[in-house]
Amino acid sequence: MYFDRSNLTDAQLLQFYKALLYPRLVEEKMLLLLRQGRISKWFSGIGQEAIATGATLAMEAEEWILPLHRNLGVFTTRNMPLHKLFQQWQGHPEGYSRGRERSFHFGSNAHHIWGMISHLGPQLSIADGIGLAHRLQNEQKAVLAFTGEGGTSEGEFHEALNLAAVWDLPVIFLIENNGYALSTPVEEQYRCSQLADKAWGYGMEGMRINGNNLLEVYQTIQKAREYAIREQKPVLIEAMTFRMRGHEEASGTKYVPAARLEEWALLDPIHQYEAFLADHKLLGDDRKTAIYQELHDLIEAELALTATAPPAHSSIEHELRDVYAPLPATATTLPAAETALAAMPAPREKRFIDAITEGLQQAMNKHPQLVLMGQDIGAYGGAFKITDGFTEQFGKARVRNTPLCESAVLGAAAGLGVRGFKSMVEMQFADFVTCGFNQIVNNLAKLHYRWGQAADVVVRLPTGAGVGAGPFHSQSNEAWFTHTPGLKVVYPSNPADAKGLLLAAFEDPNPVLYFEHKALYRSINGPVPEPYYVTPIGKAHLVMEGTGASIITYGSGVHWAVEYATQHPEASLDILDLRTLLPLDYDAIRDTVQRTGRVLVLHEDTLTGGLGGEIAAWIAEHCFSALDAPVMRCASLDTPVPFAGPLEQQFLAKSRLEATLGKLLAY
Known part of the structure; x- marks a missing residue:
């Protein structure tokens, strides 16, 4: 295997070696703990460490990475405390998710790592949102999102890549092609000769690389990062590799031909890189032994710190409280709807639809970090003309037309939130929210409970029958969401509450689904105070x-x-x-x-x-x-x-x- 060391010093090459070896040794310890019953599940990345490690080395420390469950090298290369990672994997309350999630289903703002969910596609759309935040803030940063070759068959892959291309976002999409989605080989997953070719269909750059070559991964991601920032465009990279163990340890590898395992064992990224370092007189036996011992001692010392950690325990009250992010103090000082109505000096009536428009305008003026997204909401003003004139007033950057990709836009909203933005996503009709259901109930709803990340997203849903729109534009689907902890669901009946509940939703750091009845838009009038006020969420x-x-x-x-x-x-x-x-x-x-x-x-x-x-x-x-x-x-x-x-x-x-x-x- 040829390694191009261009512009890398001897010290960097050895630093890279430690970064590559560290997750392998941690994994070997984890497999021992698994056999001892000290952890319950493990998804091995043995054989493909060079991708996670090399890619993370190429990104700046404050640039977000969205890894998956086989990317231990992202976490170790970002220098996350290993004892806390051990606690996470053991389900201890001191772990990153306080016993609420397993393995790598958590994130860390401090380390700029997003927490995955088991549905793998949504990671890619969230990267779009973070990339959009970089564009809006004129930051010279890129985002790196991982997926597997199996994940490229998901609809979210198409939506996320298309949205990144249309919006010119600095996102690097990295496919780890390890040959199998659990047990399904690639020949049963797609018919293109290589997944990198899919990039051309989205109008972006694409390439295939050797994912077991640490330096090739590093240099490719480094160049892709520079290109994404300079050109403000996304990149698709397919890294060829192989996982030497099962999808998870209980799965085994009986479905893999023995000859194939032997072939890829010869291409082990660590052994290949060690041979390269040895050829350059940088890694003799003594130094190699010393590095192994140094990392082994570190792992044992970090593991020892977890010995006294108590089992996961929490009160019912504490668990219920953590379902929602707390309201900021400023939200509790705003006048309530009833107070604002009582203070009206003279009658001021508005239609239901106009109250929503006024609420959106006032929220956009108060929150400069608020971004509106939805189909046709720009120059056209939305299907019901609620955002008519908003593009001229607030600009295309904040009032964004979207392709028909509800799931990707909702994921992008979540990504914006981690960068301090608020967002509103309009479903053209509430019925269409089915196409974004996963992002709402599995990502947005659970973010705060899982790893303390707020989801500052409002989803507007024009709902209801009575207007002769038939079965796909008239459903009342609020009950689909009232069963999901972590969401807030509001449904105004009059103009004053239409404005007040909408403004309350924007003050709330939790995901709020805002149902607005289409038949009430132009048929209901009522008094609406002019100032900025809220109808408190949770009060009948x-x-x-x-x-x-x-x-x-x-x-x-x-x-x-x-x-x-x-x-x-x-x-x-x-x-x-x-x-x-x-x-x-x-x-x-x-x-x-x-x-x-x-x-x-x-x-x-x-x-x-x-x-x-x-x-x-x-x-x-x-x-x-x-x-x-x-x-x-x-x-x-x-x-x-x-x-x-x-x-x-x-x-x-x-x-x-x-x-x-x-x-x-x-x-």
């Missing part, structure tokens, strides 16, 4: 007080309930607008139950699996003694949303509200 609003029965609802359901109450004043209805669906305001729910003893949960979502079932169950469990009748639900039919007007009206819960309330009141 009592719309109407009564004693006959309670209607617990949100969104369009509030208007259905008020309409019924106006037509039937004898019913004396207590109407509670939840406003926030996650977390729920259980105190307000309890209060309304105790006032009336009869409860109807009303929502536009379909019946089965809707939020009404959760609320009804909570009331039955916690407020049973206050009930005078069974808790009832009124929801839309368990069918897709039909297109034809009469069918759609029959589908909606409103068509059954009077009958259901009559049954409840007569009980």
Whole structure:
């Protein structure tokens, strides 16, 4: 194997040797601990250490790297304390994820390493967001994101590379092609002759290199980094290598032909580099033995520091508290919606849609690090014209049209967050969020709980039926997300809360899903204070007080309930607008139950699996003694949303509200 040592001193070559050998020796210790039962799982990178090590050496210390589960060399080369890594792998509370994650499913802001999730593709999109932050701040930095050859088959690979190319982002996409995705060989994964060729389809540079050659990896990444920064363009690199052990230790390697293992054993990156150093008279037996002993002693000393660490333990209160990042102190001092409404000197009414627009404008003015992203939100102004004129007011850099790639844009939003940016991602219709589901429920929602990283992202979702848009533009899908810890879900019913909840979402460092009902956009008017104010997330609003029965609802359901109450004043209805669906305001729910003893949960979502079932169950469990009748639900039919007007009206819960309330009141 030929090693090009151009511009590298003898001291650097030996430093590189230690950096390459260190993760191998750590791994060998980990495999021993695995056999001893002191760790539960391990994903080996033996045989491919040169990629992680060489690439990390080529990046600046403050440039972000997004590694995967076989990239120990990234962590060791970034000089992360080994004893803390041992604690991470053993599930100790002193580990980086405090016992909440395994192996390399964690990140560290201090070391500029992003924490992977088991779904491998999302890493690439997050790198786009970090790269975008570098562009917006005019920083001379690049980002490095790892994937495997198996990961190139995922849709996220296409989305992330396309977005990086379209937005001219300084991102290096590094494919570790080790021959197998678990046990599936490459000939069953793709038909192109080499994965590097895929770069041309995205209009970016691509190349294939020998991933077992430490210096070739180092110099290629170094040049790619310089190019990405100078040209502000992404690069795709395919590094050929082989993993000498199973996907994880329990998998074994029986599916690999013995001859292939023997072939790649001869190409071991450490042995090849040692031979190179020996040929240059830099590594004799004595020096080699001394380096091995130095690293062995370091590993043993670091491991000894973990001997007294207690097993993972935490109180229930502590675990629940860490699901969300705490609100900044400034967010708690802003005026609330009710206070702002009471202080209005004169009536000032706005349509629901205009309140959203005003909220976005005020948020953009207050937060210069806020970036808006979505399909057609630029010059066109969005599908519903909510951002009309924003490009002229705030510029294309902050109001960004996106390709049709919901998942990549949501990942980019997460990447922006780690660099101190806020972001808003608009789903053109709430239905389209299915294409970004993974990023929301597995990445954004879990970031703070896993490794303390806030996800300062607001996702706007135009939702709901009643406008004749059919089954793919009319769904009420809020319940898909209220089951996911770490998310906040809000759903305003009136213009004042439409603005206030949106501004509260931008003040919150957690991922907030903001559902806005399309049928309310231009049909509902109401008073909206002009100043910057918030509707506190997690606080319901009592719309109407009564004693006959309670209607617990949100969104369009509030208007259905008020309409019924106006037509039937004898019913004396207590109407509670939840406003926030996650977390729920259980105190307000309890209060309304105790006032009336009869409860109807009303929502536009379909019946089965809707939020009404959760609320009804909570009331039955916690407020049973206050009930005078069974808790009832009124929801839309368990069918897709039909297109034809009469069918759609029959589908909606409103068509059954009077009958259901009559049954409840007569009980």
